[in-house]
Amino acid sequence: xxxxxxxxxxxxxxxxxxxxxxxxxxxxxxxxxxxxxxxxxxxxxxxxxxxxxxxxxxxxxxxxxxxxxxxxxxxxxxxxxxxxxxxxxxxxxxxxxxxxxxxxxxxxxxxxxxxxxxxxxxxxxxxxxxxxxxxxxxxxxxxxxxxxxxxxxxxxxxxxxxxxxxxxxxxxxxxxxxxxxxxxxxxxxxxxxxxxxxxxxxxxxxx
Numbered sequence: 001x002x003x004x005x006x007x008x009x010x011x012x013x014x015x016x017x018x019x020x021x022x023x024x025x026x027x028x029x030x031x032x033x034x035x036x037x038x039x040x041x042x043x044x045x046x047x048x049x050x051x052x053x054x055x056x057x058x059x060x061x062x063x064x065x066x067x068x069x070x071x072x073x074x075x076x077x078x079x080x081x082x083x084x085x086x087x088x089x090x091x092x093x094x095x096x097x098x099x100x101x102x103x104x105x106x107x108x109x110x111x112x113x114x115x116x117x118x119x120x121x122x123x124x125x126x127x128x129x130x131x132x133x134x135x136x137x138x139x140x141x142x143x144x145x146x147x148x149x150x151x152x153x154x155x156x157x158x159x160x161x162x163x164x165x166x167x168x169x170x171x172x173x174x175x176x177x178x179x180x181x182x183x184x185x186x187x188x189x190x191x192x193x194x195x196x197x198x199x200x201x202x203x204x205x206x207x
Contacts, residue, residue, distance in 0.1 A: 001156075001157065002099065002157060002158070002159050002178070002206065002207050003099065003100065003153065003157040003158070004099055004100040004101065004102065004126075004147075004151070004153060004157065004158055004159075005094070005097070005099050005100070005101045005102070005158075005159050005160075005161055006101075006102045006103075006104055006144065006147065006158060006159070006160045006161070006168070006172075006177075007094070007101060007102070007103055007104070007125075007160075007161045007162070008103075008104065008105060008160075008161065008162035008163060008164065008167070008168050009103060009105035009107075009112065009115065009116070010052065010105065010107070010115075010163075011051075011052055011163040011164075011182075012161060012162050012163045012182055013087050013088065013091050013119065013121065014085055014086065014087045014088060014091070014115070014119060015088065016051045016052060017051055018085070018086065019081060019083070019085060020050070020051045022083075023079070023081055024050055026075055027050070027055075027072055027075055027076065028047060028050075030068070030071055030072060030075065031043050031046060031047065031068075034064075034065070034068045037065055037068070038062065038063065038064060038065070038068065039063075042062035042063055042064075043062070045061070045062050046058050046059070046061075046062040046064070049061065049062070052163070052164065053164075054106050054107060054133055055072055055073065055076055055108075056069070056073070056133045056134075059072060073134060076108050076111065077108055077110070077134060078110055079108065079110065079111050080110050080111055080113075080114035081111065081114045081115060081118060082114065082118065083118065084118060085115065085118040085119045086119075087119055087121065088184075088200075090199060090200040090201065091200065093200050093201055094161070094200050094203065095121075095124055097203075097207075100126045100151075101124055101125050101126060102125055102126055102127055102128070102129065102147055103116070103121075103124075103125045103127075103128040103129065104129045104131065104140055104143050104144070104147075104168065105128075105129070105130055105131065106130075106131040106132075106133065106140065106167065107130065107131075107132065108132060108134060109130050109132040109134075109135065112130045112132075113130065116128065126151075127147075129143045129146075129147075131143060139171060140167060140168050140171045141171035141174060141175065144158075144160070144171060144172060144175055144177060145175065148175075155175050155176035155177045156176070156177075156178070158172075158177045158178070159177070159178045159179075159180060159203070159206055159207075160172035160177050160178070160179050160180070161179075161180045161182060161200075161203065162179075162180075162181065162182065163181065163182050163183065165181060165188050165191035165192070165193065169181055169191070169192075169193050173192075173193075178194045178206055179193040179194050179195075180193065180194065180195050180196075180197070180202075180203050180206060181193035181195070181196040181197070182197065182200065183196050183197070183198060184198045184199070185198075186198070194206060
């Protein structure tokens with residue numbers, strides 16, 4: 001029986017593209033400075049992937065030179081967002097369900113905390129965990145294991161809700177935790193999860 005939800009943040013609770021162009025404006029300008037060192041295909045791919053993947057993964061995937069990767073990390077390390085943000089309308093449904101909830105998100109710590117603040121969701125969660133690749137080699141799998149140990153949950157008592165089949169969904173599956181892949185635009189038609197759906201309301205079929 002499910003006793004608690006573990007939620008991702010970016011593109012699960014709110015759409016990154018709603019703030020992405022403004023949030024990453026300086027980073028995207030930095031990309032343009034390296035047109036002679038990075039292919040246009042990689043630059044275009046990076047601009048798209050930055051809306052859904054941690055910067056370090058984006059930089060490695062798109063063959064950024066070390067100098068560009070380091071400059072990007074320097075830009076993002078102390079970045080925060082202080083303008084109003086809006087969660088997906090359907091997040092209110094998940095918020096209303098009577099289960100303990102944990103937030104597990106990957107990204108630069110200051111930036112992720114600022115998003116939590118501007119979304120006004122801090123009190124929705126029993127505990128919030130930020131996996132910051134700039135500070136630690138930990139993964140979401142490590143955090144899921146930590147939650148189970150700290151709060152005495154068994155895998156079958158948890159449900160992970162997220163948008164990334166290669167991140168929280170994959171890590172949850174390796175631990176035997178049920179997974180709900182939120183995919184409103186059908187970006188991952190072939191992804192494997194216990195349930196892949198366009199609406200949060202379908203989560204009730206797993207409870």
